[in-house]
Amino acid sequence: RHKFAVIGLGVFGNSIARTLAERGAEVLAIDNDQEHVEAIKDDVAYAVQLDATDIRALEAQNIQDMDAVVVAIGEDFEAVLIAAANLQELNIKRVITRASNKQQRRILEKMGVQEVLSPEGEVGTTVAERLLQPSIRTFLPLPDNYEIVEISTPKGIANKSLAKISLREKYNINMITIKRFFEEILDGKPTEVEHIIGVPKADTIIYPTDILILIGKKQDIKRFIEINR
Amino acid sequence: RHKFAVIGLGVFGNSIARTLAERGAEVLAIDNDQEHVEAIKDDVAYAVQLDATDIRALEAQNIQDMDAVVVAIGEDFEAVLIAAANLQELNIKRVITRASNKQQRRILEKMGVQEVLSPEGEVGTTVAERLLQPSIRTFLPLPDNYEIVEISTPKGIANKSLAKISLREKYNINMITIKRFFEEILDGKPTEVEHIIGVPKADTIIYPTDILILIGKKQDIKRFIEINR
Numbered sequence: 115r116h117k118f119a120v121i122g123l124g125v126f127g128n129s130i131a132r133t134l135a136e137r138g139a140e141v142l143a144i145d146n147d148q149e150h151v152e153a154i155k156d157d158v159a160y161a162v163q164l165d166a167t168d169i170r171a172l173e174a175q176n177i178q179d180m181d182a183v184v185v186a187i188g189e190d191f192e193a194v195l196i197a198a199a200n201l202q203e204l205n206i207k208r209v210i211t212r213a214s215n216k217q218q219r220r221i222l223e224k225m226g227v228q229e230v231l232s233p234e235g236e237v238g239t240t241v242a243e244r245l246l247q248p249s250i251r252t253f254l255p256l257p258d259n260y261e262i263v264e265i266s267t268p269k270g271i272a273n274k275s276l277a278k279i280s281l282r283e284k285y286n287i288n289m290i291t292i293k294r295f296f297e298e299i300l301d302g303k304p305t306e307v308e309h310i311i312g313v314p315k316a317d318t319i320i321y322p323t324d325i326l327i328l329i330g331k332k333q334d335i336k337r338f339i340e341i342n343r
Numbered sequence: 344r345h346k347f348a349v350i351g352l353g354v355f356g357n358s359i360a361r362t363l364a365e366r367g368a369e370v371l372a373i374d375n376d377q378e379h380v381e382a383i384k385d386d387v388a389y390a391v392q393l394d395a396t397d398i399r400a401l402e403a404q405n406i407q408d409m410d411a412v413v414v415a416i417g418e419d420f421e422a423v424l425i426a427a428a429n430l431q432e433l434n435i436k437r438v439i440t441r442a443s444n445k446q447q448r449r450i451l452e453k454m455g456v457q458e459v460l461s462p463e464g465e466v467g468t469t470v471a472e473r474l475l476q477p478s479i480r481t482f483l484p485l486p487d488n489y490e491i492v493e494i495s496t497p498k499g500i501a502n503k504s505l506a507k508i509s510l511r512e513k514y515n516i517n518m519i520t521i522k523r524f525f526e527e528i529l530d531g532k533p534t535e536v537e538h539i540i541g542v543p544k545a546d547t548i549i550y551p552t553d554i555l556i557l558i559g560k561k562q563d564i565k566r567f568i569e570i571n572r
């Protein structure tokens with residue numbers, strides 16, 4: 115069973131600790147603020163109040179036995195650095211820290227911390243992409259300007275068959291799969307439930323409410339969306 | 344040309360404003376802290392100090408002309424709510440707000456704000472997934488327990504051909520594409536550059552350093568990784 119420690123129980127640390135615990139991992143949640151410890155103690159294996167800049171306090175919790183430790187402290191960057199240094203001194207197998215900007219990231223990398231996260235920065239970039247291209251609901255960037263995207267069905271191709279739309283011949287795009295809503299009875303009430311419709315075929319008709327999962331070059335996907343707006 | 348306003352220039356708001364500006368959008372960056380306005384003013388079209396809870400101040404900036412406005416204020420939730428209410432009163436086409444937790448999200452949705460983001464929460468869940476399954480570098484969740492994943496090549500299949508690995512027959516997984524490093528000369532120096540290797544074929548050999556992009560059910564992908572650890 116995986117053992118993880120999360121240091122810092124703000125919004126970020128809390129969501130990591132809770133998600134890990136929900137998925138069955140053994141979680142040690144740490145914060146120097148007793149209220150944050152209290153708020154999580156029923157949902158994780160162990161919740162402890164301690165100051166992560168105190169290496170003895172960390173050692174007393176057997177933090178060396180952890181598979182990985184996340185330092186999710188936010189505002190106090192000095193505390194992030196000292197906590198990271200303590201964890202390295204205790205030979206923790208895997209240390210993941212938070213950074214608010216490029217300078218902080220640079221310092222952590224120089225210290226040898228290889229996994230650095232900037233939650234607000236990463237989501238900020240994704241949000242900007244979604245603002246610029248609202249029909250792209252999510253995307254996975256790939257090399258050579260390729261990307262996998264999840265897009266709402268452009269109006270111009272709704273109710274047409276895949277053969278008629280000719281993604282590959284006209285746009286050089288490949289369809290991976292389609293997400294579609296089906297009305298089902300859940301708890302006695304009709305509910306819209308989303309499903310994957312398996313391997314799409316030439317005669318598959320695209321509904322206006324479908325979500326298409328595609329792979330292609332950024333500019334080809336952009337062109338496909340704009341031509342069919 | 345797209346016009347966006349970003350209210351609140353903490354780490355989150357800053358990365359949204361800067362990414363939008365880098366991609367050519369016209370950005371109005373707003374904060375009630377003059378230092379934050381100063382720090383960004385050379386990188387966006389307009390940077391203005393004002394209090395977003397003051398509807399007259401927002402109106403004076405012609406914020407009604409924006410395609411979308413993002414409220415990226417963090418700690419002060421009351422300010423987020425008042426700013427959102429102001430933007431709705433000014434009939435802004437698209438309002439995106441930040442929320443720190445489920446209760447805040449619920450209140451914003453009850454107000455009719457349809458796009459609510461929790462950057463720390465979203466990344467927290469992704470981080471937890473990456474801790475639980477370290478060979479999964481990134482993933483796109485889909486309905487019916489399917490997912491698209493980016494994984495490092497499991498040792499057990501390195502240097503084998505796709506035909507020999509038989510992803511579909513043995514594991515019910517489909518390969519979307521492969522990311523591979525190639526040595527190229529950049530600025531006169533040999534550099535590892537990552538490329539997509541197009542449509543993988545039956546005789547394609549998988550290198551130990553390849554990154555595989557796959558689609559399949561979560562449990563089948565987990566089994567594939569564990570059998571070939």
Ligand SMILES: Nc1ncnc2c1ncn2[C@@H]1O[C@H](COP(=O)(O)OP(=O)(O)OP(=O)(O)O)[C@@H](O)[C@H]1O
Nearest residue numbers: 122123124125126145146147165166187188189193
């Ligand atoms: N030295 C320390 N030892 C242990 N916990 C700490 C230490 N310093 C700060 N923390 C805790 O880290 C948590 C997160 O830090 P903080 O609230 O400063 O960041 P934040 O940016 O608001 O976080 P988030 O964005 O995750 O809500 C807080 O609960 C705080 O009590």
Ligand SMILES: Nc1ncnc2c1ncn2[C@@H]1O[C@H](COP(=O)(O)OP(=O)(O)OP(=O)(O)O)[C@@H](O)[C@H]1O
Nearest residue numbers: 351352353354355374375376394395416417418422
């Ligand atoms: N009423 C307001 N009008 C305009 N800007 C505001 C208002 N209230 C707060 N802000 C600004 O919003 C920005 C982000 O808020 P804050 O620093 O409280 O959140 P944060 O959680 O630290 O943000 P981040 O995680 O993005 O760094 C700050 O720069 C702050 O000056």
